[in-house]
Amino acid sequence: MKSQYIPKATIQRLALYVQVLEEFKRDGVEIVSSERLANSCSVNPSQIRKDLAYFGEFGVRGVGYYVNDLIDSVKRSLGIDRVWKAVLVGVGNLGRALLNHNEFKRRGFHIVAAFDCDPFKIGEEVSGLEVMCSKRLREFSQDIEIGIITTPPDRAQRAANHLIDAGIAGILNFAPTRITAPDNVFVEYVDFFHHIYSLAFNITLSQNKESGN
Amino acid sequence: MKSQYIPKATIQRLALYVQVLEEFKRDGVEIVSSERLANSCSVNPSQIRKDLAYFGEFGVRGVGYYVNDLIDSVKRSLGIDRVWKAVLVGVGNLGRALLNHNEFKRRGFHIVAAFDCDPFKIGEEVSGLEVMCSKRLREFSQDIEIGIITTPPDRAQRAANHLIDAGIAGILNFAPTRITAPDNVFVEYVDFFHHIYSLAFNITLSQNKESGN
Numbered sequence: 001m002k003s004q005y006i007p008k009a010t011i012q013r014l015a016l017y018v019q020v021l022e023e024f025k026r027d028g029v030e031i032v033s034s035e036r037l038a039n040s041c042s043v044n045p046s047q048i049r050k051d052l053a054y055f056g057e058f059g060v061r062g063v064g065y066y067v068n069d070l071i072d073s074v075k076r077s078l079g080i081d082r083v084w085k086a087v088l089v090g091v092g093n094l095g096r097a098l099l100n101h102n103e104f105k106r107r108g109f110h111i112v113a114a115f116d117c118d119p120f121k122i123g124e125e126v127s128g129l130e131v132m133c134s135k136r137l138r139e140f141s142q143d144i145e146i147g148i149i150t151t152p153p154d155r156a157q158r159a160a161n162h163l164i165d166a167g168i169a170g171i172l173n174f175a176p177t178r179i180t181a182p183d184n185v186f187v188e189y190v191d192f193f194h195h196i197y198s199l200a201f202n203i204t205l206s207q208n209k210e211s212g213n
Numbered sequence: 214m215k216s217q218y219i220p221k222a223t224i225q226r227l228a229l230y231v232q233v234l235e236e237f238k239r240d241g242v243e244i245v246s247s248e249r250l251a252n253s254c255s256v257n258p259s260q261i262r263k264d265l266a267y268f269g270e271f272g273v274r275g276v277g278y279y280v281n282d283l284i285d286s287v288k289r290s291l292g293i294d295r296v297w298k299a300v301l302v303g304v305g306n307l308g309r310a311l312l313n314h315n316e317f318k319r320r321g322f323h324i325v326a327a328f329d330c331d332p333f334k335i336g337e338e339v340s341g342l343e344v345m346c347s348k349r350l351r352e353f354s355q356d357i358e359i360g361i362i363t364t365p366p367d368r369a370q371r372a373a374n375h376l377i378d379a380g381i382a383g384i385l386n387f388a389p390t391r392i393t394a395p396d397n398v399f400v401e402y403v404d405f406f407h408h409i410y411s412l413a414f415n416i417t418l419s420q421n422k423e424s425g426n
Contacts, residue, residue, distance in 0.1 A: 079417030204292025
């Protein structure tokens with residue numbers, strides 16, 4: 001890797017590039033021009049070149065990118081060319097949906113245990129995993145790197161604390177609330193409502209424009 | 214509203230401010246300093262002031278923001294001070310979880326119909342809604358503004374086409390794939406994998422730093 005500091009926006013776009021490239025691969029595309037890749041990602045070609053430049057030299061002038069090679073390089077750059085072990089806390093509707101979501105495993109993220117503090121859920125089997133009491137998280141501390149939180153908002157911090165005690169390196173929080181964690185634990189938020197608010201706002205703006213307000 | 218062009222990042226942060234402000238409200242906080250609000254949102258106070266300035270003048274020097282007033286103003290600015298009618302296409306695990314997710318209704322987004330093309334799902338009742346064939350989407354065209362896609366990736370474009378035919382104004386796409394839509398239809402992507410890739414990448418970087426690579 002050429003540089004240690006990579007902007008967050010670049011990382012998010014790289015994740016998008018991988019996804020779009022994997023669709024090209026699935027469709028049998030072997031070489032893609034930077035214009036076509038850019039178009040499919042809704043960014044401009046110079047942005048793609050700039051983002052990839054953090055990781056090395058890619059693409060052949062006048063030819064484009066070799067799809068397979070670029071997927072491998074970006075995955076290696078992002079650290080997603082290996083298996084990551086994750087646990088999930090909060091076996092409600094969303095938690096169950098994620099446990100059954102086979103894209104996680106397909107993309108190398110294996111959910112190896114599921115936790116909930118509801119005594120009625122403990123012992124239940126969901127997607128091949130036995131739901132365990134959240135207090136048992138520490139038993140998995142040797143094994144896990146990522147914790148997924150799908151509890152209601154008011155239980156998210158407690159779930160985070162259990163994960164932090166177990167020595168987790170990163171948290172993916174689906175609960176619509178902020179959580180606090182020490183500096184050495186990375187937290188990412190998946191918040192549907194940010195996106196639906198953006199939609200509502202853009203629709204409102206365009207309706208105002210149409211009606212001349 | 215003072216200005217028509219609002220950066221996308223500002224809109225996303227406004228959505229975050231609303232969420233954090235609503236937590237303050239729930240905790241009985243009536244006035245919050247810009248420092249405390251900024252801290253809870255992990256941004257700096259000048260960013261908040263700059264973002265809010267697009268919509269008018271808020272806050273009282275030396276006092277801070279009145280929580281209730283600011284929630285109302287930001288919601289009005291974002292167009293989320295009213296009920297939005299939505300439909301969902303794709304009644305799999307994730308679709309079911311979202312249909313049962315009471316935060317949507319609580320925040321003013323009412324899912325009024327659910328669609329799936331699987332004949333075994335059609336007629337089934339999920340969260341009080343009868344699952345209908347996607348072809349029937351047009352019957353709802355007078356009524357709906359937002360379409361939520363929770364199909365597998367290879368069916369997302371078809372779902373989008375049905376929604377676009379029904380005259381939808383915006384699409385919230387949970388399927389991990391890009392979709393194409395005309396310019397007057399807004400599309401937002403909720404992609405867990407962008408976030409989990411970011412986590413993996415940040416963990417990898419910090420592990421490399423620790424081991425001196």
